[in-house]
Amino acid sequence: MFDIKWIRDNPAAFDAGLKKRGLPPQAAELIALDEARRAHVTKLQEAQARRNAASKEIGKAKAAKDEATAEALMAEVAMLKDTLAKGEDAERELDAKLRDALSVIPNLPLDDVPLGKDEKDNVEVRRVGEPSKLDFKPKQHFDIGEGLGLMDFATAAKISGARFVVLKGALARLERALGAFMLDLHTTEFGYTENVVPLLVKDHAAYGTGNLPKFANDLFRIRRDVTSDEPAKLIPNPSGGYFAEAAAGLRESLWLIPTAEVSLTNFVREEILDEGKLPMRLTAQTPCFRSEAGAAGKDTRGMIRQHQFTKVELVSITTPEDSLAEHERMTACAESVLRRLELPFRTILLCTGDMGFASQKTYDIEVWLPGEGTYREISSCSVCGDFQARRMNARYKPKGGKETRFVHTLNGSGLAVGRTLIAVLENYQQADGSVVVPEALRPYMGGLAVIEKGS
16 A cells, blocks of 8 residues: 555656556545545644634633623534534545555556566566476376376365365375475575464455455455354255355454465564564465456366465565565575476566556566476565555564664465476376476475376
8 A cells, every 4th residue: 555645745656657557647636535634634623623722711701700602602612522523424434535545556566677568578587497398298287187096176076166176195295295395495494484374364464465455356255153142044055955044144254365475464464573573584385265267268177276275475574675685585485496396487577567466576487387388377476565564554663763664575475386286297297197206305205206096
Protein backbone atom coordinates (compact mmCIF):
# COMPACT_ATOMS: atom_id res chain seq x y z
CA MET A 1 0.00 0.00 0.00
CA PHE A 2 1.13 3.52 -0.70
CA ASP A 3 1.57 6.49 1.60
CA ILE A 4 -0.96 9.09 0.46
CA LYS A 5 1.44 11.84 1.56
CA TRP A 6 4.03 10.48 -0.90
CA ILE A 7 1.41 10.49 -3.65
CA ARG A 8 0.49 14.12 -2.83
CA ASP A 9 4.15 15.10 -3.00
CA ASN A 10 4.96 13.00 -6.09
CA PRO A 11 1.81 12.72 -8.24
CA ALA A 12 3.70 12.68 -11.56
CA ALA A 13 6.08 9.92 -10.41
CA PHE A 14 3.16 7.88 -9.06
CA ASP A 15 1.21 8.09 -12.32
CA ALA A 16 4.37 7.36 -14.33
CA GLY A 17 4.83 4.16 -12.29
CA LEU A 18 1.23 3.14 -12.91
CA LYS A 19 1.70 3.78 -16.63
CA LYS A 20 4.56 1.26 -16.63
CA ARG A 21 2.07 -1.22 -15.22
CA GLY A 22 -0.34 -0.42 -18.04
CA LEU A 23 -2.70 1.44 -15.70
CA PRO A 24 -4.33 4.88 -16.07
CA PRO A 25 -3.29 7.82 -13.87
CA GLN A 26 -4.91 7.81 -10.44
CA ALA A 27 -3.02 10.42 -8.40
CA ALA A 28 -5.60 13.19 -8.92
CA GLU A 29 -8.49 10.93 -7.84
CA LEU A 30 -6.66 9.71 -4.75
CA ILE A 31 -5.56 13.21 -3.78
CA ALA A 32 -9.17 14.41 -4.13
CA LEU A 33 -10.33 11.63 -1.77
CA ASP A 34 -7.62 12.62 0.67
CA GLU A 35 -8.49 16.31 0.46
CA ALA A 36 -12.15 15.55 1.17
CA ARG A 37 -11.11 13.45 4.15
CA ARG A 38 -8.74 16.12 5.47
CA ALA A 39 -11.31 18.91 5.00
CA HIS A 40 -13.84 16.86 6.95
CA VAL A 41 -11.32 16.24 9.74
CA THR A 42 -10.65 19.98 9.92
CA LYS A 43 -14.38 20.68 10.32
CA LEU A 44 -14.59 18.10 13.10
CA GLN A 45 -11.63 19.66 14.86
CA GLU A 46 -13.27 23.08 14.61
CA ALA A 47 -16.54 21.66 15.96
CA GLN A 48 -14.71 20.00 18.85
CA ALA A 49 -12.88 23.24 19.65
CA ARG A 50 -16.16 25.14 19.65
CA ARG A 51 -17.76 22.48 21.88
CA ASN A 52 -14.90 22.79 24.38
CA ALA A 53 -15.16 26.57 24.36
CA ALA A 54 -18.95 26.52 24.72
CA SER A 55 -18.70 24.11 27.65
CA LYS A 56 -16.44 26.58 29.46
CA GLU A 57 -18.78 29.46 28.62
CA ILE A 58 -21.69 27.61 30.24
CA GLY A 59 -19.95 27.77 33.60
CA LYS A 60 -19.28 31.47 33.21
CA ALA A 61 -22.90 32.17 32.20
CA LYS A 62 -24.21 30.27 35.21
CA ALA A 63 -21.77 32.07 37.51
CA ALA A 64 -23.16 35.33 36.15
CA LYS A 65 -26.71 33.93 36.66
CA ASP A 66 -27.38 34.40 32.92
CA GLU A 67 -29.69 31.39 32.53
CA ALA A 68 -30.82 32.29 29.02
CA THR A 69 -27.24 32.30 27.72
CA ALA A 70 -26.44 29.13 29.64
CA GLU A 71 -29.43 27.31 28.14
CA ALA A 72 -28.51 28.49 24.64
CA LEU A 73 -24.94 27.29 25.14
CA MET A 74 -26.11 23.90 26.46
CA ALA A 75 -28.32 23.51 23.42
CA GLU A 76 -25.35 24.36 21.20
CA VAL A 77 -23.15 21.81 23.01
CA ALA A 78 -25.81 19.13 22.57
CA MET A 79 -26.07 19.94 18.87
CA LEU A 80 -22.30 19.87 18.51
CA LYS A 81 -22.17 16.51 20.30
CA ASP A 82 -24.61 15.07 17.77
CA THR A 83 -22.70 16.70 14.91
CA LEU A 84 -19.42 15.20 16.13
CA ALA A 85 -20.93 11.71 16.49
CA LYS A 86 -22.27 11.80 12.94
CA GLY A 87 -19.06 13.41 11.74
CA GLU A 88 -16.95 10.63 13.24
CA ASP A 89 -19.05 8.07 11.37
CA ALA A 90 -18.52 10.03 8.17
CA GLU A 91 -14.78 10.25 8.90
CA ARG A 92 -14.59 6.47 9.20
CA GLU A 93 -16.38 6.15 5.87
CA LEU A 94 -13.98 8.60 4.21
CA ASP A 95 -10.99 6.79 5.73
CA ALA A 96 -12.31 3.46 4.46
CA LYS A 97 -12.98 4.89 0.99
CA LEU A 98 -9.39 6.13 0.68
CA ARG A 99 -7.94 2.95 2.18
CA ASP A 100 -9.99 0.75 -0.14
CA ALA A 101 -8.87 2.77 -3.17
CA LEU A 102 -5.22 2.48 -2.15
CA SER A 103 -5.43 -1.22 -1.29
CA VAL A 104 -6.11 -2.39 -4.86
CA ILE A 105 -3.28 -0.43 -6.50
CA PRO A 106 -0.22 -2.59 -7.34
CA ASN A 107 3.31 -1.78 -6.30
CA LEU A 108 5.38 0.42 -8.62
CA PRO A 109 8.23 -1.22 -10.58
CA LEU A 110 11.84 -0.25 -9.98
CA ASP A 111 13.67 1.67 -12.69
CA ASP A 112 15.63 -1.33 -13.96
CA VAL A 113 12.52 -3.44 -14.58
CA PRO A 114 11.98 -3.79 -18.36
CA LEU A 115 8.84 -2.28 -19.84
CA GLY A 116 6.44 -4.73 -21.39
CA LYS A 117 2.89 -6.06 -21.62
CA ASP A 118 3.28 -9.77 -20.88
CA GLU A 119 5.70 -12.70 -20.59
CA LYS A 120 6.89 -12.17 -24.15
CA ASP A 121 8.65 -9.02 -22.97
CA ASN A 122 10.54 -10.66 -20.09
CA VAL A 123 14.35 -10.62 -20.26
CA GLU A 124 16.59 -13.64 -19.79
CA VAL A 125 19.33 -12.87 -17.25
CA ARG A 126 21.28 -16.14 -17.29
CA ARG A 127 21.07 -19.76 -18.37
CA VAL A 128 22.65 -22.63 -16.46
CA GLY A 129 23.12 -26.10 -17.91
CA GLU A 130 22.19 -27.38 -21.33
CA PRO A 131 18.69 -28.73 -22.05
CA SER A 132 18.68 -32.50 -21.65
CA LYS A 133 19.26 -34.40 -24.89
CA LEU A 134 17.72 -37.86 -24.60
CA ASP A 135 18.27 -40.57 -27.19
CA PHE A 136 14.57 -41.45 -27.15
CA LYS A 137 11.34 -39.46 -27.34
CA PRO A 138 10.89 -37.97 -23.86
CA LYS A 139 7.59 -38.33 -22.06
CA GLN A 140 5.79 -35.71 -20.00
CA HIS A 141 5.68 -36.17 -16.24
CA PHE A 142 2.13 -37.50 -16.09
CA ASP A 143 2.86 -40.24 -18.59
CA ILE A 144 5.99 -41.17 -16.63
CA GLY A 145 4.18 -41.14 -13.27
CA GLU A 146 1.18 -43.09 -14.49
CA GLY A 147 3.46 -45.54 -16.28
CA LEU A 148 5.20 -46.19 -12.97
CA GLY A 149 1.81 -46.73 -11.34
CA LEU A 150 2.72 -44.09 -8.75
CA MET A 151 0.81 -41.00 -9.94
CA ASP A 152 -2.98 -41.30 -9.66
CA PHE A 153 -5.23 -38.51 -10.92
CA ALA A 154 -8.37 -40.69 -11.11
CA THR A 155 -8.44 -41.44 -7.39
CA ALA A 156 -7.73 -37.79 -6.55
CA ALA A 157 -10.62 -36.69 -8.80
CA LYS A 158 -12.93 -39.17 -7.09
CA ILE A 159 -12.00 -37.65 -3.72
CA SER A 160 -11.63 -33.95 -4.53
CA GLY A 161 -12.30 -33.22 -8.20
CA ALA A 162 -10.01 -31.90 -10.93
CA ARG A 163 -6.51 -30.49 -10.36
CA PHE A 164 -5.53 -32.82 -7.52
CA VAL A 165 -3.20 -35.83 -7.50
CA VAL A 166 -2.36 -38.84 -5.34
CA LEU A 167 1.34 -39.77 -5.27
CA LYS A 168 2.21 -43.28 -4.17
CA GLY A 169 5.21 -45.27 -3.07
CA ALA A 170 8.55 -43.98 -4.33
CA LEU A 171 7.01 -40.82 -5.84
CA ALA A 172 5.42 -39.91 -2.51
CA ARG A 173 8.81 -40.43 -0.91
CA LEU A 174 10.49 -38.41 -3.67
CA GLU A 175 8.26 -35.42 -2.92
CA ARG A 176 9.08 -35.74 0.78
CA ALA A 177 12.78 -36.08 -0.05
CA LEU A 178 12.77 -32.97 -2.22
CA GLY A 179 11.19 -30.84 0.51
CA ALA A 180 13.62 -32.14 3.16
CA PHE A 181 16.58 -31.56 0.83
CA MET A 182 15.50 -27.96 0.16
CA LEU A 183 14.94 -27.19 3.84
CA ASP A 184 18.29 -28.67 4.83
CA LEU A 185 20.06 -26.64 2.15
CA HIS A 186 18.40 -23.35 3.07
CA THR A 187 18.81 -23.76 6.82
CA THR A 188 22.30 -25.26 7.09
CA GLU A 189 24.03 -23.39 4.27
CA PHE A 190 22.04 -20.21 3.66
CA GLY A 191 21.00 -19.16 7.16
CA TYR A 192 17.23 -19.40 6.91
CA THR A 193 15.32 -20.37 10.06
CA GLU A 194 12.83 -23.20 9.56
CA ASN A 195 9.27 -22.70 10.80
CA VAL A 196 6.05 -24.67 10.98
CA VAL A 197 3.27 -22.17 10.34
CA PRO A 198 -0.54 -21.99 10.33
CA LEU A 199 -2.21 -22.94 7.05
CA LEU A 200 -5.34 -20.96 7.97
CA VAL A 201 -5.05 -17.19 8.36
CA LYS A 202 -7.32 -14.29 9.23
CA ASP A 203 -8.38 -11.55 6.84
CA HIS A 204 -5.77 -9.07 8.05
CA ALA A 205 -2.92 -11.53 7.40
CA ALA A 206 -3.99 -12.09 3.79
CA TYR A 207 -4.53 -8.34 3.45
CA GLY A 208 -1.04 -7.62 4.77
CA THR A 209 0.69 -9.50 1.95
CA GLY A 210 -1.63 -8.07 -0.72
CA ASN A 211 -3.76 -11.18 -1.34
CA LEU A 212 -6.87 -9.37 -0.10
CA PRO A 213 -9.02 -7.75 -1.22
CA LYS A 214 -7.96 -7.90 -4.87
CA PHE A 215 -7.37 -11.65 -5.16
CA ALA A 216 -10.11 -13.05 -2.94
CA ASN A 217 -11.43 -15.16 -5.82
CA ASP A 218 -8.06 -16.91 -6.15
CA LEU A 219 -8.15 -18.17 -2.55
CA PHE A 220 -10.02 -20.87 -0.69
CA ARG A 221 -12.10 -19.60 2.21
CA ILE A 222 -13.02 -21.71 5.23
CA ARG A 223 -16.15 -20.77 7.17
CA ARG A 224 -16.67 -22.16 10.63
CA ASP A 225 -19.96 -22.21 12.53
CA VAL A 226 -19.15 -21.72 16.19
CA THR A 227 -22.02 -19.55 17.41
CA SER A 228 -24.11 -22.38 18.78
CA ASP A 229 -23.61 -25.50 20.84
CA GLU A 230 -26.09 -27.29 18.59
CA PRO A 231 -24.49 -29.67 16.08
CA ALA A 232 -24.73 -28.71 12.43
CA LYS A 233 -27.58 -30.42 10.57
CA LEU A 234 -26.56 -32.81 7.83
CA ILE A 235 -28.67 -32.53 4.68
CA PRO A 236 -28.57 -35.39 2.12
CA ASN A 237 -26.78 -34.51 -1.09
CA PRO A 238 -28.56 -35.92 -4.19
CA SER A 239 -25.15 -36.87 -5.61
CA GLY A 240 -24.27 -38.80 -2.49
CA GLY A 241 -23.12 -37.85 1.00
CA TYR A 242 -24.30 -34.83 2.97
CA PHE A 243 -24.13 -31.07 3.20
CA ALA A 244 -23.56 -29.43 6.58
CA GLU A 245 -26.01 -26.66 7.44
CA ALA A 246 -24.87 -23.99 9.89
CA ALA A 247 -26.85 -24.21 13.11
CA ALA A 248 -26.84 -20.52 13.98
CA GLY A 249 -24.83 -18.36 11.62
CA LEU A 250 -21.11 -17.76 11.21
CA ARG A 251 -18.73 -16.33 13.74
CA GLU A 252 -15.45 -16.87 11.99
CA SER A 253 -13.99 -17.29 8.51
CA LEU A 254 -10.38 -18.05 7.64
CA TRP A 255 -8.35 -18.35 4.44
CA LEU A 256 -6.19 -21.28 3.34
CA ILE A 257 -2.75 -19.90 2.52
CA PRO A 258 -1.78 -19.69 -1.18
CA THR A 259 1.85 -19.80 -0.01
CA ALA A 260 3.71 -19.74 3.31
CA GLU A 261 4.69 -16.15 2.42
CA VAL A 262 1.41 -15.05 4.02
CA SER A 263 2.15 -16.66 7.37
CA LEU A 264 5.89 -15.94 7.46
CA THR A 265 5.70 -12.29 6.42
CA ASN A 266 3.03 -11.60 9.02
CA PHE A 267 5.46 -12.62 11.77
CA VAL A 268 6.47 -8.93 11.86
CA ARG A 269 2.97 -7.50 11.69
CA GLU A 270 2.52 -4.60 14.15
CA GLU A 271 6.12 -5.05 15.32
CA ILE A 272 8.97 -2.59 15.81
CA LEU A 273 12.20 -4.52 15.29
CA ASP A 274 15.74 -3.63 16.31
CA GLU A 275 17.92 -3.05 13.25
CA GLY A 276 20.43 -5.48 14.72
CA LYS A 277 17.93 -8.33 14.22
CA LEU A 278 17.79 -7.68 10.47
CA PRO A 279 17.84 -9.34 8.09
CA MET A 280 15.37 -11.97 9.25
CA ARG A 281 15.49 -14.99 6.94
CA LEU A 282 12.61 -17.43 7.32
CA THR A 283 11.61 -20.62 5.55
CA ALA A 284 8.76 -23.13 5.76
CA GLN A 285 7.47 -26.08 3.79
CA THR A 286 3.68 -26.10 3.54
CA PRO A 287 0.82 -27.26 1.42
CA CYS A 288 -0.43 -24.31 -0.64
CA PHE A 289 -3.99 -23.79 -1.87
CA ARG A 290 -5.11 -21.78 -4.89
CA SER A 291 -8.49 -21.84 -6.56
CA GLU A 292 -7.08 -19.96 -9.58
CA ALA A 293 -6.09 -22.51 -12.20
CA GLY A 294 -4.61 -20.37 -14.97
CA ALA A 295 -5.92 -19.81 -18.47
CA ALA A 296 -8.91 -21.89 -19.52
CA GLY A 297 -7.82 -25.14 -21.12
CA LYS A 298 -4.15 -24.71 -20.15
CA ASP A 299 -2.29 -27.23 -17.97
CA THR A 300 -5.48 -29.18 -17.36
CA ARG A 301 -3.57 -32.47 -17.25
CA GLY A 302 -0.80 -33.29 -14.84
CA MET A 303 0.72 -31.54 -11.83
CA ILE A 304 1.83 -28.22 -13.31
CA ARG A 305 -1.13 -26.22 -12.00
CA GLN A 306 -3.10 -27.65 -9.09
CA HIS A 307 -5.40 -26.44 -6.36
CA GLN A 308 -3.14 -28.01 -3.71
CA PHE A 309 0.63 -28.26 -3.96
CA THR A 310 3.70 -28.27 -1.72
CA LYS A 311 6.24 -25.46 -1.66
CA VAL A 312 9.29 -24.45 0.34
CA GLU A 313 9.00 -20.69 0.82
CA LEU A 314 11.75 -18.16 1.53
CA VAL A 315 10.98 -14.83 3.21
CA SER A 316 13.37 -12.03 4.17
CA ILE A 317 12.72 -8.97 6.30
CA THR A 318 15.41 -6.34 5.88
CA THR A 319 16.28 -2.65 5.71
CA PRO A 320 15.66 -0.49 2.63
CA GLU A 321 19.40 -0.17 2.05
CA ASP A 322 19.93 -3.94 1.91
CA SER A 323 16.78 -5.17 0.17
CA LEU A 324 18.12 -5.24 -3.40
CA ALA A 325 21.24 -7.17 -2.40
CA GLU A 326 18.99 -9.53 -0.41
CA HIS A 327 16.91 -10.05 -3.55
CA GLU A 328 19.95 -11.21 -5.50
CA ARG A 329 20.99 -13.45 -2.60
CA MET A 330 17.54 -15.04 -2.29
CA THR A 331 17.41 -15.75 -6.01
CA ALA A 332 20.85 -17.39 -5.83
CA CYS A 333 19.65 -19.57 -2.93
CA ALA A 334 16.69 -20.79 -4.98
CA GLU A 335 18.93 -21.42 -8.00
CA SER A 336 21.27 -23.50 -5.82
CA VAL A 337 18.60 -26.16 -5.40
CA LEU A 338 18.53 -26.70 -9.18
CA ARG A 339 22.33 -26.61 -9.39
CA ARG A 340 22.61 -29.35 -6.73
CA LEU A 341 19.99 -31.44 -8.56
CA GLU A 342 21.80 -30.80 -11.87
CA LEU A 343 18.65 -29.55 -13.55
CA PRO A 344 19.03 -27.10 -16.47
CA PHE A 345 17.38 -23.72 -15.82
CA ARG A 346 17.27 -20.11 -16.80
CA THR A 347 16.56 -16.98 -14.75
CA ILE A 348 14.20 -14.36 -16.16
CA LEU A 349 13.67 -10.72 -15.14
CA LEU A 350 9.95 -10.07 -15.40
CA CYS A 351 8.72 -7.04 -17.30
CA THR A 352 6.31 -4.48 -15.84
CA GLY A 353 3.28 -6.19 -17.35
CA ASP A 354 4.06 -9.63 -15.93
CA MET A 355 4.97 -8.75 -12.34
CA GLY A 356 2.96 -9.73 -9.29
CA PHE A 357 0.74 -7.27 -7.45
CA ALA A 358 3.06 -6.60 -4.47
CA SER A 359 6.36 -6.77 -6.33
CA GLN A 360 8.81 -4.01 -7.24
CA LYS A 361 11.04 -6.44 -9.12
CA THR A 362 10.79 -10.17 -9.76
CA TYR A 363 13.07 -12.90 -11.02
CA ASP A 364 11.42 -16.08 -12.28
CA ILE A 365 13.51 -19.22 -12.38
CA GLU A 366 12.42 -21.61 -15.13
CA VAL A 367 13.47 -25.24 -15.27
CA TRP A 368 13.88 -27.22 -18.48
CA LEU A 369 11.22 -29.89 -19.07
CA PRO A 370 12.23 -32.17 -21.95
CA GLY A 371 8.78 -33.79 -22.09
CA GLU A 372 7.28 -30.41 -22.98
CA GLY A 373 10.40 -29.21 -24.76
CA THR A 374 10.32 -25.89 -22.94
CA TYR A 375 11.25 -24.04 -19.76
CA ARG A 376 8.58 -23.70 -17.05
CA GLU A 377 8.50 -21.52 -13.95
CA ILE A 378 9.64 -23.26 -10.77
CA SER A 379 10.37 -20.24 -8.56
CA SER A 380 9.49 -16.58 -8.38
CA CYS A 381 11.64 -14.28 -6.17
CA SER A 382 10.35 -10.77 -5.49
CA VAL A 383 11.40 -7.68 -3.61
CA CYS A 384 8.37 -5.71 -2.38
CA GLY A 385 9.97 -2.64 -0.78
CA ASP A 386 7.78 -1.27 2.02
CA PHE A 387 4.55 -2.11 0.14
CA GLN A 388 3.58 -5.02 2.42
CA ALA A 389 5.14 -3.45 5.51
CA ARG A 390 2.78 -0.47 5.30
CA ARG A 391 -0.21 -2.80 5.11
CA MET A 392 1.09 -4.69 8.17
CA ASN A 393 2.56 -1.67 10.01
CA ALA A 394 5.86 -3.53 10.27
CA ARG A 395 8.72 -1.24 11.25
CA TYR A 396 12.24 -1.20 12.66
CA LYS A 397 14.29 1.24 14.72
CA PRO A 398 17.62 2.18 13.09
CA LYS A 399 20.74 2.05 15.25
CA GLY A 400 21.15 5.37 17.01
CA GLY A 401 17.94 6.71 15.51
CA LYS A 402 14.76 7.89 17.20
CA GLU A 403 12.28 7.57 14.33
CA THR A 404 11.06 4.18 13.13
CA ARG A 405 11.11 3.14 9.46
CA PHE A 406 9.15 0.56 7.53
CA VAL A 407 11.01 -2.67 6.83
CA HIS A 408 11.36 -4.08 3.34
CA THR A 409 9.98 -7.55 2.62
CA LEU A 410 11.03 -10.19 0.09
CA ASN A 411 9.65 -13.60 -0.80
CA GLY A 412 10.56 -16.44 -3.10
CA SER A 413 9.99 -20.11 -3.83
CA GLY A 414 12.88 -22.22 -2.78
CA LEU A 415 11.39 -24.23 -4.63
CA ALA A 416 7.92 -25.38 -5.65
CA VAL A 417 8.26 -29.03 -4.61
CA GLY A 418 5.73 -30.52 -7.03
CA ARG A 419 7.23 -28.77 -10.02
CA THR A 420 10.71 -29.89 -8.94
CA LEU A 421 9.42 -33.45 -8.84
CA ILE A 422 8.11 -32.95 -12.39
CA ALA A 423 11.53 -31.68 -13.47
CA VAL A 424 13.29 -34.67 -11.92
CA LEU A 425 10.93 -37.11 -13.61
CA GLU A 426 11.34 -35.56 -17.05
CA ASN A 427 15.09 -34.89 -16.93
CA TYR A 428 16.08 -38.19 -15.28
CA GLN A 429 13.69 -40.46 -17.20
CA GLN A 430 15.04 -43.52 -18.99
CA ALA A 431 13.84 -45.27 -22.13
CA ASP A 432 12.32 -48.16 -20.15
CA GLY A 433 10.09 -45.76 -18.16
CA SER A 434 12.17 -45.81 -14.98
CA VAL A 435 13.61 -42.68 -13.39
CA VAL A 436 17.13 -42.22 -12.01
CA VAL A 437 17.21 -40.57 -8.57
CA PRO A 438 19.58 -37.56 -8.54
CA GLU A 439 22.69 -38.14 -6.41
CA ALA A 440 21.78 -35.31 -4.02
CA LEU A 441 18.46 -36.98 -3.16
CA ARG A 442 19.61 -40.58 -2.63
CA PRO A 443 20.40 -40.10 1.09
CA TYR A 444 16.79 -38.95 1.50
CA MET A 445 15.49 -41.94 -0.49
CA GLY A 446 17.15 -44.62 1.63
CA GLY A 447 19.83 -45.06 -1.01
CA LEU A 448 17.35 -45.78 -3.82
CA ALA A 449 19.06 -45.08 -7.15
CA VAL A 450 16.26 -45.84 -9.64
CA ILE A 451 12.48 -45.57 -9.37
CA GLU A 452 10.86 -48.42 -11.23
CA LYS A 453 7.27 -49.47 -11.82
CA GLY A 454 5.47 -50.21 -8.57
CA SER A 455 8.42 -49.17 -6.40
